């Protein structure tokens with residue numbers, strides 16, 4: 001009872017009895033984690049590795065080589081970013097012209113078929129490579145504008161029927177386009193008929209109408225219209241004339257005429 005209350009405790013005679021051992025143990029302890037740098041679970045690494053593996057495989061298989069063409073639907077014309085000239089992305093002149101020609105061919109298709117193979121049972125001749133389609137362009141133009149009657153031999157078959165005039169509402173550009181479409185579709189490979197050339201045909205047709213003449217026939221076409229419509233040939237990419245006042249190109253189908261008349 002006489003020990004004062006606030007006497008400090010007796011110092012331990014053997015402080016840190018196991019000091020050596022404790023230091024070794026303390027050295028083995030992991031460092032206390034600092035805020036924000038806590039150790040990450042191994043599972044996190046494993047998960048990340050799996051995700052990367054799948055993502056890599058997915059891109060490898062489905063990226064299409066990161067080629068922009070891979071993702072562009074055929075015929076797709078991108079919207080123009082501001083400041084880009086339209087010419088840089090529009091289609092070649094000949095593609096536009098052929099598209100117009102195919103549209104104008106709609107009226108012909110009713111008789112000659114969408115694939116130009118005609119219908120021999122009903123007396124509609126095919127438009128595949130022959131002297132009337134891929135030959136002299138003036139013949140084809142006069143058939144379309146004036147219509148045709150009388151016997152006509154097409155690819156070895158004789159037809160004798162009546163084709164009505166298709167001139168109504170055809171501009172020079174329409175006429176040139178539908179002629180070009182016929183001359184360059186279904187394996188046909190003849191020269192382009194430009195609007196300038198087609199205008200000459202419209203002029204000829206006007207004279208014909210003024211003279212009171214009706215549909216043309218095969219022998220008349222051979223006698224009077226075995227010509228290429230005059231006009232400069234054009235660059236298919238741009239539609240620009242290649243030279244002033246050309247001869248309208250070569251009549252691809254005319255060897256057949258030569259062969260026939262031999």
Ligand code: HEC
Pocket residue numbers: 104105107108109110111112123124125126127128130132133140143144148149150151152154159160161162163164166178182
């Ligand atoms: C109403 C039916 C009809 C329509 C429409 C028609 N044709 Fe014809 N076409 C004929 C017939 C029938 C003949 C054969 C005439 C004959 O026997 O003399 C013919 C003959 C032709 C020929 C010569 C023979 C041949 O087959 O190569 C050409 C070329 C031709 N047509 C192109 C056209 C084009 C191009 C159009 C559209 C702009 C067109 N036709 C629209 C019925 C038609």
